[in-house]
Amino acid sequence: MKIDPDNKADLSAQIAKAIRDAIVSGDMIVDERLPSEAELADQFNVSRPTVREALKRLAAQSLIRTQRGAFGGAFVNRLSYEEAYGQQITTATLLLSMNGISFDVACEARYALERACTPLSAARRTADILATMRAEIHRQAQPGLSDETFCASDVAFHRALVDGAGNPVLSYQLAGAVEAMQPLMNMITFTARSREAIVALHTRIADALEARAPDAAQEALHELEAYTLHLGRDVMATRDKDRANG
Amino acid sequence: MKIDPDNKADLSAQIAKAIRDAIVSGDMIVDERLPSEAELADQFNVSRPTVREALKRLAAQSLIRTQRGAFGGAFVNRLSYEEAYGQQITTATLLLSMNGISFDVACEARYALERACTPLSAARRTADILATMRAEIHRQAQPGLSDETFCASDVAFHRALVDGAGNPVLSYQLAGAVEAMQPLMNMITFTARSREAIVALHTRIADALEARAPDAAQEALHELEAYTLHLGRDVMATRDKDRANG
DNA sequence: ATACATTTAATTGTCTGACATTTTAAATGC
């Protein structure tokens, strides 16, 4: 592991890259201990604070974890699904909010991805998944629910749909798409009538999965997409008008 | 922005979290300048190196960028698609390699997601996208290509298929799924015969998109999935046998 | 001999202070 002496970039960034490459390439394996900060400082010919900045960069990506004390140090971290979910969601959320992604585009992406899961979910859904979906549907039907709680339950329902496919890689990939929509969905005011419509569609989806009927699920999902898009467009139109006026 | 004095976690982690929350919540907006390191050190009542460690954590997530010199400092960074792609790919690749994801599961996820794009891609593909696909197919048909180059071209083809949908959010979400498969695909030895089969299927997909025929594209993609799975299973079986023997 | 307490050494976490480097705005000189 060496760094380029001609490179003008931050030393800590270069060192982080060198170590990151070693991890990604499999040169360093999970739970392997990195040299101590002092040793790394020696190897790279930099000071300890510089090494520490590099290690913190890697820690921020969950690539390493550190432990204090004797026989402590920095270790290559096994990236868990939970950690990856978290990063995925943060990144996806920021990407949407910072780049002025329209409701339409985000909605299209989300439902396209969910449709990818439906056939698998229809084939594999467990009783557990169905129970989760029914429970969320039940919650959504309760009166007096705040819009935010309704949204959170909506997200939970959709995650159950995705998890039903029984493919952890799919679940990971979709976590970002589903969760990142929440801030956009939270802008919507859900009337009693729209909630009724959504609950009905959710029920149709759950019924279809229970019956292992992919086509029926797909159709209901399509209708849900159209309806969500409709709600979102109303909100966006109102917001734009408000902006124009005041 | 405050930190909990009772918290035993690293100060730099706490400070990073406080600033990250301010960014994600929209409390700090894109291109807004953070206080200088000295000011932050004052505010949080810590030393400058500690603040710097926190800032490096945020920089590793592309949440901030720093600029040296007078009127420089740390600024909230607009997360670009490219930066997000990069992180997405690193994370997805590590997640697969570190958690012993089987070829089957990764393959299923990848093709399920790609199928989500096909109808959109058939409707919207530009001449540009088609040209890219044709160029990659042409490259793949050339004799004497190394397996790795063939794989890289395969990835480029699939990314064109995804980009054809004209939805940047989809492209972002799928970058990880498509690229993370490459290390697994690289384990495959592509015989002349298998390359022929793959090129033929790629051609069918490109033809279908050109004709704006989603169903034909979907069918070819299904066959490609089955074929890829077949190749992958052969490799895995051989590898497992080698392991058992020696 | 075993259980428990103590010491010790290794390592990360944090602080202080200094200097180097980079960049821009303002001051200066022509």
Place this chain on the structure above:
DNA sequence: GCATTTAAAATGTCAGACAATTAAATGTAT
């Protein structure tokens, strides 16, 4: 009025020190 110089502000880097934590090694008493 334009070019050059200067000064100031900020990040980047270094050196050295001390605090806090942890597990192994050691010692001690039952």
